[in-house]
Amino acid sequence: MGVEEEFFLVDPRTGAPVPRAPRVIEAAAALIGPQAQSEFYSCQLEVCTQPTASRADLRDQLAALRQTAGLAARDAGCLLVGSGTAVIPPADPIPVSDDPRYRRMARYYRAVVDGRLGPVCGCHVHIGTLDRPQVLDLANRLRPYLPALQALAVNSPFAGGLESGFAGWRSVEFGRWPTAGPAPVLDPLGYERTADGLVSSGILLDRAMIYWFARPSEHVPTLEIRIADSNADLDTTVLLALLTRGLCTALMAESATEDRPPPNVPTGRLRAAHLFAARYGRHGEGLDPFTGDTVPAHRLTSRLLGRAAPGLEATGDLAEVERLLDGVRRHGTGADRQRAVHERTGSLHTVVDHLASITAPDLR
Known part of the structure; x- marks a missing residue:
């Protein structure tokens, strides 16, 4: 397994995002090389x-990367913040990074690229090593369980300086991009035809713009899961990675021993289930992708854990995942914690300071 975490750089005085990534990345890359990216x-x-393959190593790596990036941000006069959306909007639109591909995307999709609400940060989990048929079979089988994973990682209740009404507004904002959503059920030939068609038609500029929630990586032999907000709380990121690996391990074992097709869950129903997850997180109602019924969201979390349990036992992670899930039950999701700080203080700036203090705790 591997994890990619995206973070905001914010001004300590205003709490708003600032365009200082080139300087921060240059300083961080001097220590961690290409593990720091624009x-x-x-x-x-x-x-x-x-x-x-080690959960302890994963945690250590994530903590070290956050520490390095946080130090580089501090030296550039800004803070590293783990949140799906910017709590406080920038005074001026944030420019796109100075990269030929990004500039081309900005020209082609101008209605999406506004520089104020558009910047969002996600957390992506890679599972591998897998060949393309394995990746697609696993992606097909994962689809109904991803809304429950998303609900655990919601961390974007504020957007543009306002309460969005959603626990995970990032997925709504990012959903404006073409293909952002549940993956279709595809075999290798179907994937190649679909990917080629999306690019040749001009809907997408390249395959890297296939933003399905579960997709084959185009540069490493992995399945990439793209449903989570970036979280300040390291435990949430570790929980997401371990649950994803456990679920994949269980589903792959079943696929190898049982001749059953992937669940036939309509894409429209999946989209609705993801909207429920974004709206409520793990509190309130969820939508059962298998039946279309509304149910308490925590039931979907329990089913997810039960489904992943054989894989978690195989990887030795079941007790740790149960401990981390208990932490979410007791302390809430990232969105719950952001709202609690705001309710207590009435200050969005304090929410940003709180996020920064958790994202890189040794620096505050």
Whole structure:
């Protein structure tokens, strides 16, 4: 497994995003090389772990990457913040990063690229090593369980300085991009035809713009899961990665021993289930992708854990995942915590300071 985390760079005085990524990435890359990367907007950076089979190593890598990026941000006069959306909007639109591909995307999709609400930060989990048929079979089988994973990682209740009404507004905002949503059920030939058609038609500029929630990576032999907000809380990121690997391990084992097709869940129903997850997180109602019924969201979390349990036992992660899930139950999701700080203080700036203090805790 491997994890990519995207972070905002914000001004300590205003709490708003600032376009200082080039300086921060240059300083961080001097220590961690290509594990520090630019993102679409110049107020963002991404850090990427090395592949690992160890949950302890994954946690250590994530903590070290955050520390390095946080130090580089501090030296550039800004803060590293883990949140799906910017809590406080920038005074001026944030420019796109100085990259030929990003500039081309900005020209082609101008209605989406506004530089104020458009910057969003996600957390992506890679599972591998897998060949393309394995990746697609696994993506087909994962589809109904991804809304429950999303609900655990919601961390974007504020957008543009306002309460969005959603626990995870990032997915709504990012959903304006073509293909952002549930993946279709595809075999290898179907994937190639679909991907080629999306690019040749001009809907997408390249295959890297296939933003399905579960997709084959085009540069490493992995399945990439793209449904989570960036979180300040490291435990949430570790929980997401371990649950994803456990679920994949269980589903792959079943696929190898049982001759059953992937669940036939309509894409429209899946989209609705993801909207429920974005709206409520793990509180309130969820939509059961298998039946279309509304149910308490925590039931979907329990089913997810039960489905992943054989894989978590196989990887030795079941007790740790149960511990991390109990932490979410007791302390809430990232969105719950952001709202609690705001309710207590009435200050969005305090929400940003709170996020920064958790994202890179040793620096505050």
